[in-house]
Amino acid sequence: MFEIVAKESLAPVLTKFVIRSPFIARKRKAGHFVILRVDDHGERIPLTIVDSDAESGTITLIVQTIGKTTKLLSLKEKGDTLLDVAGPLGNPTPIENLGTVVCIGGGVGTAEIFPIVKALKEAGNRVVTIIGARNKDLVILEREISEVSDTLIIATEDGSRGLKGLVTDALSDYIQSNGHIGAVYAVGPIPMMRAVSNFTKPFDLKTFVSLNPLMMDGTGMCGACRVTVGGETKFACVDGPEFEGHMVDFDELIARNRAYADLEKQSLERFERELAEGGLIHG
Amino acid sequence: MVNPLKPSERMRIPRQAPIEQPPAIRNHNFEEVSLGFNEDLVTQEALRCLDCKNPVCIDGCPVSIDIPAFVRLVVEKKYLEAAKKIKEQCYIPAITGRVCPQERQCECECLLGKKHKPLSIGKLERFVSDYERLYGDNTPPEIHARREEKIAIVGTGPAGLTCAAELAQRGYRVTMFEALHAAGGVLRYGIPEFRLPKAILDVEIENVKKLGVEIVTNFIIGRTATVDELLDDFGFHAIFLATGAGSPNFQGIPGENLPGVYSASEFLTRVNFMRGYLFPEYDTPVKIGKRVAVVGGGNTAMDAVRTALRLGPEKAYLIYRRTKREMPARAEEVDHALEEGVELHELTAPIRVISNDGRWVSKIECVKMQLGEPGSDGRRKPVEIPNSNYILEVDTVIIAIGQNPNPIIQATTPNLASTKKGTVVVDENGQTSREGVFAGGDLSRGGATVILAMRDGKLAATSIHQYLEKKAVEHHLAKTAVS
Ligand SMILES: Cc1cc2nc3c(=O)[nH]c(=O)nc-3n(C[C@H](O)[C@H](O)[C@H](O)COP(=O)(O)OP(=O)(O)OC[C@H]3O[C@@H](n4cnc5c(N)ncnc54)[C@H](O)[C@@H]3O)c2cc1C
Ligand SMILES: Cc1cc2nc3c(=O)[nH]c(=O)nc-3n(C[C@H](O)[C@H](O)[C@H](O)COP(=O)(O)OP(=O)(O)OC[C@H]3O[C@@H](n4cnc5c(N)ncnc54)[C@H](O)[C@@H]3O)c2cc1C
Ligand code: FES
Numbered sequence: 027m028f029e030i031v032a033k034e035s036l037a038p039v040l041t042k043f044v045i046r047s048p049f050i051a052r053k054r055k056a057g058h059f060v061i062l063r064v065d066d067h068g069e070r071i072p073l074t075i076v077d078s079d080a081e082s083g084t085i086t087l088i089v090q091t092i093g094k095t096t097k098l099l100s101l102k103e104k105g106d107t108l109l110d111v112a113g114p115l116g117n118p119t120p121i122e123n124l125g126t127v128v129c130i131g132g133g134v135g136t137a138e139i140f141p142i143v144k145a146l147k148e149a150g151n152r153v154v155t156i157i158g159a160r161n162k163d164l165v166i167l168e169r170e171i172s173e174v175s176d177t178l179i180i181a182t183e184d185g186s187r188g189l190k191g192l193v194t195d196a197l198s199d200y201i202q203s204n205g206h207i208g209a210v211y212a213v214g215p216i217p218m219m220r221a222v223s224n225f226t227k228p229f230d231l232k233t234f235v236s237l238n239p240l241m242m243d244g245t246g247m248c249g250a251c252r253v254t255v256g257g258e259t260k261f262a263c264v265d266g267p268e269f270e271g272h273m274v275d276f277d278e279l280i281a282r283n284r285a286y287a288d289l290e291k292q293s294l295e296r297f298e299r300e301l302a303e304g305g306l307i308h309g
Numbered sequence: 310m311v312n313p314l315k316p317s318e319r320m321r322i323p324r325q326a327p328i329e330q331p332p333a334i335r336n337h338n339f340e341e342v343s344l345g346f347n348e349d350l351v352t353q354e355a356l357r358c359l360d361c362k363n364p365v366c367i368d369g370c371p372v373s374i375d376i377p378a379f380v381r382l383v384v385e386k387k388y389l390e391a392a393k394k395i396k397e398q399c400y401i402p403a404i405t406g407r408v409c410p411q412e413r414q415c416e417c418e419c420l421l422g423k424k425h426k427p428l429s430i431g432k433l434e435r436f437v438s439d440y441e442r443l444y445g446d447n448t449p450p451e452i453h454a455r456r457e458e459k460i461a462i463v464g465t466g467p468a469g470l471t472c473a474a475e476l477a478q479r480g481y482r483v484t485m486f487e488a489l490h491a492a493g494g495v496l497r498y499g500i501p502e503f504r505l506p507k508a509i510l511d512v513e514i515e516n517v518k519k520l521g522v523e524i525v526t527n528f529i530i531g532r533t534a535t536v537d538e539l540l541d542d543f544g545f546h547a548i549f550l551a552t553g554a555g556s557p558n559f560q561g562i563p564g565e566n567l568p569g570v571y572s573a574s575e576f577l578t579r580v581n582f583m584r585g586y587l588f589p590e591y592d593t594p595v596k597i598g599k600r601v602a603v604v605g606g607g608n609t610a611m612d613a614v615r616t617a618l619r620l621g622p623e624k625a626y627l628i629y630r631r632t633k634r635e636m637p638a639r640a641e642e643v644d645h646a647l648e649e650g651v652e653l654h655e656l657t658a659p660i661r662v663i664s665n666d667g668r669w670v671s672k673i674e675c676v677k678m679q680l681g682e683p684g685s686d687g688r689r690k691p692v693e694i695p696n697s698n699y700i701l702e703v704d705t706v707i708i709a710i711g712q713n714p715n716p717i718i719q720a721t722t723p724n725l726a727s728t729k730k731g732t733v734v735v736d737e738n739g740q741t742s743r744e745g746v747f748a749g750g751d752l753s754r755g756g757a758t759v760i761l762a763m764r765d766g767k768l769a770a771t772s773i774h775q776y777l778e779k780k781a782v783e784h785h786l787a788k789t790a791v792s
Pocket of ligand 2: 487489551756
């Protein structure tokens with residue numbers, strides 16, 4: 027059992043959890059994720075480790091409420107426990123000093139890019155971070171990220187904060203008015219990661235994206251997480267989750283992630299009905 | 310009472326058929342298909358044993374169970390003693406009685422089989438071990454000598470469980486690490502309930518725990534802690550790696566990554582381990598549609614196709630490139646699958662998976678095969694028949710063409726020798742290229758069997774014991790040399 031030691035609502039549908047998990051805290055690096063199961067009837071879902079504290083033995087997760095499992099998780103409070111948390115999974119982000127790097131986080135991807143920003147900064151890079159969100163209420167981790175970035179650019183779709191536009195607009199502006207960039211790291215919704223990859227390709231600018239396929243075990247045992255990269259099938263949980271964006275078959279990933287959309291919707295609606303009726307929530 | 314019958318009379322008794330759920334009923338439920346023998350059947354069957362002077366059946370058993378001895382005890386209705394006899398060699402008979410490919414092991418050697426049908430050894434084994442579970446004394450054996458050394462066992466499948474039990478009985482402090490949220494390995498997440506009820510596995514795992522073994526789940530060696538950290542930081546004196554061969558192979562044909570194409574591991578894990586068949590009561594979804602095609606001919610393929618059948622499709626096809634005779638699956642499972650209504654497409658290989666809308670599978674294109682010259686494994690190689698392509702309309706495709714070890718431990722343990730396929734190299738004692746690190750089961754063999762995994766676990770326990778004894782002596786000598 028893994029105890030929730032702190033919980034904080036960061037934005038509508040975005041919740042931060044600090045969870046006691048000393049072994050994972052001790053080992054985790056930027057780019058790692060966990061797979062967790064809330065209760066005995068639950069699915070196993072992957073979530074990036076946003077931060078950790080080896081001393082207090084805790085890890086930080088930031089979760090977007092999107093379906094049944096993340097909804098159930100969002101209802102858990104400080105002091106509650108999660109049944110299973112396994113990790114740290116995946117390969118850590120390769121961190122090198124490349125001079126200037128650009129990190130891009132979109133939506134909940136902002137949380138996922140944060141540890142990468144931090145690690146790149148610690149490795150001596152000049153880090154430019156671009157946060158993208160639909161509106162100002164959805165901009166998260168601004169203070170934390172600005173503390174470890176040399177430049178922070180915020181872009182909102184409705185212009186309620188920072189630049190009005192998409193992260194690719196911000197990236198375009200930056201590239202046009204500045205010099206050499208060593209690499210781009212992008213984490214966020216698949217359309218965003220694809221747009222960034224398409225944008226950087228003509229510049230031959232190395233671009234890393236963190237893929238978020240459906241997963242189950244996270245140890246290479248099921249192949250649910252398979253993605254096509256450079257024409258080859260890879261298991262994102264053991265070969266990734268980061269890959270070179272120019273090589274990724276994003277259409278396939280989108281199709282695969284939609285595989286259960288109908289059943290997931292049904293599951294969420296059923297759960298919301300149960301909640302509304304104040305009925306039984308298993309767990 | 311010894312067997313009162315003359316050999317000629319014994320031979321006249323027909324091989325007793327086990328009690329089974331009727332096919333048309335069982336293909337709609339997940340309850341156990343074979344119910345084995347009752348006491349009448351078990352007596353009749355045991356009486357058939359010729360009690361040969363030179364019992365070749367023992368040679369057929371990978372762990373050399375004294376088969377005639379336990380069958381004699383069955384004839385005498387001393388079932389608990391019979392179970393004890395088996396347990397001298399096999400730690401988990403209720404499981405091996407159910408899943409061993411007996412027709413290729415003990416029963417294949419049985420002399421009765423030359424003229425008649427072989428003795429139903431697996432079903433006898435199953436009966437006595439079930440009897441023991443229900444009526445036997447389940448108190449764990451007393452452990453006499455306590456040892457200080459700590460041993461880590463990685464993976465909780467049959468290899469790991471057996472090794473843990475053996476070492477705990479020798480007094481060692483044993484901790485098992487399991488990546489998933491529950492112990493049991495393939496016995497838990499792969500082999501379905503209708504073939505191996507989880508309650509039986511639970512008892513075996515409880516028995517191991519009763520010996521003082523600690524099982525830590527959600528702990529991935531190579532990630533949560535590495536092999537070197539187990540040795541250097543966690544203070545383990547020896548390690549047994551038994552992480553199996555869980556990583557599924559794909560064929561590499563076009564369309565294989567379309568939604569609606571599963572590996573058998575994913576499909577079985579969704580259904581058995583995550584209880585997808587109870588969705589939305591349980592949260593993990595699984596989709597099967599009206600027509601499902603399973604590709605392969607091993608136990609995994611049989612389990613996948615029969616599990617799929619139980620989710621209620623109209624058609625379940627089994628596509629295999631050789632013929633039924635060459636299938637590596639247990640014969641009983643192949644027969645059961647066909648009885649349950651699986652449609653076999655033998656001498657057939659898929660070459661392409663097709664989707665009409667790019668969102669979900671709609672067809673699979675196959676080509677007919679014929680058997681050609683024998684290959685390096687002695688089996689005749691299937692060769693494509695030109696222009697024999699045909700299309701099957703399907704809603705789901707499940708690929709069950711074999712598994713290899715997952716790469717996590719090999720990639721995170723320096724100087725651990727492994728093969729191209731990812732299997733860890735061991736010597737005849739189960740020792741790897743790293744001192745104090747042993748391996749066995751599917752991790753060193755590639756996909757093999759439960760009984761061989763169990764044998765490897767036993768062997769590793771002996772080797773680890775010898776290794777630690779030697780270390781203790783060396784340590785003692787070093788100490789006396791200093792003083
Ligand atoms: C390596 C990795 C790291 C991740 N890190 C985070 C994180 O830090 N924070 C976070 O909030 N989420 C993260 N995710 C995504 C998260 O795992 C999913 O949102 C979660 O599994 C959804 O579960 P659910 O039951 O709530 O929703 P579901 O009911 O499973 O899904 C609801 C809807 O979301 C879609 N969906 C489901 N899973 C995914 C996915 N993996 N990618 C895109 N769409 C999906 C479904 O198609 C469906 O339409 C990560 C995913 C991966 C693979
Ligand atoms: C569907 C199916 C049906 C089968 N049917 C039969 C049958 O009828 N008869 C038969 O004899 N054999 C059968 N087999 C084969 C048999 O199950 C295997 O040979 C046997 O289970 C191997 O045992 P093992 O202990 O080596 O590994 P496994 O049973 O594979 O167990 C390995 C365990 O290690 C865990 N693990 C993996 N990596 C790590 C890590 N890094 N850290 C910690 N834990 C880890 C895994 O999660 C797993 O629990 C079948 C196999 C399958 C897949
Ligand atoms: S999640 Fe199962 S193989 Fe990656």
